[in-house]
Amino acid sequence: xxxxxxxxASTMIRxxxxxxxxxVHEKAPGLWGSIRSLVARKRIAKQAVQxxxxxxxxxxxxxxxxxxxxxxxxxxxxxxxxxxxxxGDAQVLGHTPWERHNDFRRQIALIMGQKAQLWWDLPAADxxxxxxxxxRVPDERYAKNLAYLAEVLDxxxxxxxxxxxxxxxxxxxMELIAALLHxxxxxxxxxxxxxxxxxxxxxIRDFLLAYREEHRPAMILTSHYMEDIERLCKxxxxxxxxxxxxxGPLERVAKTYATQKVITAHLRANVGTPIDLTAxxxxxxxxxxxxxxxxxxVARDAVAEAAAALLAGLPVADLSIDEEDIGTIIxxxxxxxxxxxx
Amino acid sequence: MSPRLxxxxxxxxxxxRMSYRVDFWINAFVGFAAELTVAWFLWTALYAESGKSxxxxxxxxxxxxxxxxxxxFSRLVRGTEFEANVSxxxxxxxxxxxxxxxxxxxxxxxxxHIGGLFPTIVQTGAFVAFWLIATGGAGGESITPTxxxxxxxxxxxxxxxxxxxxxxxxxxxxxxxNVWSLLVTLRxxxxxxxxxxxxxxxxxxxxxxxxxWLPFRTLFxxxxxxxxxxxxxxxxxxxxxxxxxxxxxxxxxxRAVWRRGNLQYSGIGI
Ligand SMILES: Nc1ncnc2c1ncn2[C@@H]1O[C@H](COP(=O)(O)OP(=O)(O)OP(=O)(O)O)[C@@H](O)[C@H]1O
Ligand SMILES: [Mg+2]
Numbered sequence: 001x002x003x004x005x006x007x008x009a010s011t012m013i014r015x016x017x018x019x020x021x022x023x024v025h026e027k028a029p030g031l032w033g034s035i036r037s038l039v040a041r042k043r044i045a046k047q048a049v050q051x052x053x054x055x056x057x058x059x060x061x062x063x064x065x066x067x068x069x070x071x072x073x074x075x076x077x078x079x080x081x082x083x084x085x086x087x088g089d090a091q092v093l094g095h096t097p098w099e100r101h102n103d104f105r106r107q108i109a110l111i112m113g114q115k116a117q118l119w120w121d122l123p124a125a126d127x128x129x130x131x132x133x134x135x136r137v138p139d140e141r142y143a144k145n146l147a148y149l150a151e152v153l154d155x156x157x158x159x160x161x162x163x164x165x166x167x168x169x170x171x172x173x174m175e176l177i178a179a180l181l182h183x184x185x186x187x188x189x190x191x192x193x194x195x196x197x198x199x200x201x202x203x204i205r206d207f208l209l210a211y212r213e214e215h216r217p218a219m220i221l222t223s224h225y226m227e228d229i230e231r232l233c234k235x236x237x238x239x240x241x242x243x244x245x246x247x248g249p250l251e252r253v254a255k256t257y258a259t260q261k262v263i264t265a266h267l268r269a270n271v272g273t274p275i276d277l278t279a280x281x282x283x284x285x286x287x288x289x290x291x292x293x294x295x296x297x298v299a300r301d302a303v304a305e306a307a308a309a310l311l312a313g314l315p316v317a318d319l320s321i322d323e324e325d326i327g328t329i330i331x332x333x334x335x336x337x338x339x340x341x342x
Numbered sequence: 343m344s345p346r347l348x349x350x351x352x353x354x355x356x357x358x359r360m361s362y363r364v365d366f367w368i369n370a371f372v373g374f375a376a377e378l379t380v381a382w383f384l385w386t387a388l389y390a391e392s393g394k395s396x397x398x399x400x401x402x403x404x405x406x407x408x409x410x411x412x413x414x415f416s417r418l419v420r421g422t423e424f425e426a427n428v429s430x431x432x433x434x435x436x437x438x439x440x441x442x443x444x445x446x447x448x449x450x451x452x453x454x455h456i457g458g459l460f461p462t463i464v465q466t467g468a469f470v471a472f473w474l475i476a477t478g479g480a481g482g483e484s485i486t487p488t489x490x491x492x493x494x495x496x497x498x499x500x501x502x503x504x505x506x507x508x509x510x511x512x513x514x515x516x517x518x519x520n521v522w523s524l525l526v527t528l529r530x531x532x533x534x535x536x537x538x539x540x541x542x543x544x545x546x547x548x549x550x551x552x553x554x555w556l557p558f559r560t561l562f563x564x565x566x567x568x569x570x571x572x573x574x575x576x577x578x579x580x581x582x583x584x585x586x587x588x589x590x591x592x593x594x595x596x597r598a599v600w601r602r603g604n605l606q607y608s609g610i611g612i
Contacts (some may be wrong), residue, residue: 022608023606041375044549047515073612074609077438077609077612080442081441081442082438082441082442082607082609082612083607083608083609084605100441102444102445103444103446105442105443105444106444109442109444110437110439110442112612114612115435115438115612116612117439119354121356121358122358126354129350130350130351130354133344133346133347133350134443134445135443135444136344190612205395317550340564
């Protein structure tokens, strides 16, 4: 095999100019609105995804980031084959998802934090048995996978409890097991950690990393928790209003978009008298800080000057210069776009 | 879809329904008793009023037996049509999960439908036992083993046929906000034309002739008439053939509507 063929073989998700427009009928509220809508319904178009391009390789976890209504779930729905696009193309494992070939569906999984997929009335164990049949998982592999997944996610003792009686975190773990029993090669995770406490979030993140090491699936993850993205994804795609904004390494987001840095000066312990900081305000914004600490956010090109001023004017013991955190940067990108478009 | 999967899905649904509380069973019995009582009063009056001992070829006892069986059979044929159904899946977003599964949605739903029949089968046994004990099987003297077999075959076709009739209606949930009214219309039409309200011999001749070519007769009248030996083998066979043709046609309609609906499905609820 040539190198080109090799690299092609490992691209599991390929999306080209994918678009989705929803049409909804608008109806005025109230009885009168209902009556009027019988005669004339106004159809409005909503462009949820406008020309997205991306590739995901084997073993890669792609972070899909965007504010509410950005089109993340819509993109995932198309790639999982639930809905048809309005234009463009996508190939997942060499299949067109919305044709829904069984061969395709046997190799993917979709996990949605917002919406339970397991059967509410059944104990998780019974639901898993159904999935075993649906995905035709051989007995031995099923037993092995279930034991492993339940053990790692620490839910073995809840397996025989009706799903509706589980806590949100326990249920999410069951959903993960349900989605992974058949060892999918492509996994879509739509806000898998939503509403979970920090311990459960961490457990799920660690689990996903371990799972990736072992099975090397291609994954697309959406989340509003930056920690998920930072821990799991080396690469992210940012979309907003259905439009593609950024595709590249996570760390480059900061380099590309961060216009400011944060300088933290740790002062020598026994400074005593309150210090006047107003002199530094001309460099940038003073941020709330710990005792004996000064935090200053400054434009990139003013970093050197501001640091020098701090060193000269204060009893500094130690000084660090950091990028803004990634969540703040991304938030600002969205905010600025709002301002531009209005 | 593999038979194993079908059985598994059906058996899960069966266990779910069997675990329902007592009121589910009480409702079933009360419903049965109420319907039968109404029929009893109505026909007592009608026989008395007309002064006849035989109406449309039925004497009073046989008429009641007709109702016993048409009531229980209609439950077997329809199943619990408003539960775990397709339109609900479409409205509430349950469909999304099924669309990701490497299995036919229709197959999975029909398996659930069949599994959900199980309590009804148990009820049918109970009602028939009740009839045998309470009346010593009065009115059922003409039942033969061949009749029972013909009836069983009829019921299988009728169940498939009713599902095939309601499936396209459920699928209109992709466009319509409320499929309920369509389902109620189907229910009424099939009650009337299927012989669920009264035996079809009571219709005027031209209606009976037209009805021969409609799918409704196959649903309720055919199994009961076959059981009670009130239909010749040839006539039964013809009824089955008509039902079978409708089944094939409706299955194609269902498939086409499903395809169209899917093209513009927007994956609501997620
Ligand atoms: N089934 C639907 N019918 C009509 N419009 C829809 C439908 N689903 C989503 N939309 C619209 O499409 C846009 C994108 O929605 P989508 O669910 O993809 O956003 P998202 O990025 O997942 O947001 P969130 O972070 O809130 O989950 C939104 O404006 C939404 O109102
Ligand atoms: Mg979403």
